[in-house]
Amino acid sequence: MTQSIQTLLDEIDRILTHGVRSEYATELLLGKEGLLRRAYHQLKSLPQTERRNLGKALHEREARAKNLLGSIPTVIQKDTEALYFDPTFPGGASPIGHRHPVGIIINEIVSFFTKMNFQVREGTEIETAEYNFDLLNIPPAHPAREAHDTIWINRQKGTLLRTHTSPMQIRVMAKSKPPLRVIVPGRVYRYEAEDATHASVFHQVEGFVVQQGTTVANLKWTLHAALESIFGRDIELRFRPSYFPFTQPSLEIDLACIHCEGKGCTICKQTGWLEILGAGMIHPQVLKNVGYNPARVSGFAFGVGIERLAMIKYKITDIRSFLTPDRFVIDQFPGVLQ
């Protein structure tokens, strides 16, 4: 609210300095829907302390406007249609846009991993059940399919909107030989009942490394370093055993809440921990499915939800804010402007 009144004040000052000779100046400043009226209207909803100072500023502008507009004749006469456009009236500054919080995090992840010699692949959002599920060790009747509520394009033909970025593990491995270091940023879709932490369209970044002798220690170090780079500070991670059909062992990874240092706050729902990603060692069956020999190479993989990272980093409490096209919603995220 204060900001919009400040914007109005700036605009009033701009006209008082450069634009009083325009035929529109009176209307713009003192008209029924003029800037001063609008500013006075905004004033009403401000707290008492701010109201006093801003009120004074508005009165002062109003007096100056009346004074100036009363004494200066406008240069352009109203009666000629041809002169309706006043070329001398200074233009307003265009608002400068900025990147979306999700885009900022993706760029930070890509920047970290490309420095670590990972290649970036994107893949397609329309996938087949074979890549999204079967080759990832999730056969048709597997209960894990239920966890990914799928948006099917054609169920008979097995075409769908990918529910995660993991099918790109298969697509990349099937076409290349290890050693491999790859990240896959991209949009994914799930048939979800949306709430503050669940969207039906969101972004993930998949990462995987396949070479001789890859271990869980490599996975832990890589994730720790990547997350420290994204959050720009020291962090603490907790690794919990979990289950994904395409990794063995599977891990769920929690971040010690960076807002309360693990003490408990509203962001971490008083637990001190924030669940951020799934990971594990690529399952031997998955390696076999792409023609690799699990006795010779091993790999780790992880998949992280970008909106969830952005929510933590920028203290955004509702994931649905990301989906609004309204710039003013995005503008209010503190610290995001870059």
Ligand code: FA5
């Ligand atoms: C997966 O999608 C696995 N493919 C991740 C993986 C990759 C595991 C490689 C092992 C190896 P999951 O369904 O847990 O796992 O989703 C991964 C992350 O996506 C979650 O940790 C969360 O950050 C994010 N996520 C999941 N569902 C949603 C949702 N509805 N809205 C927003 N973010 C979500």
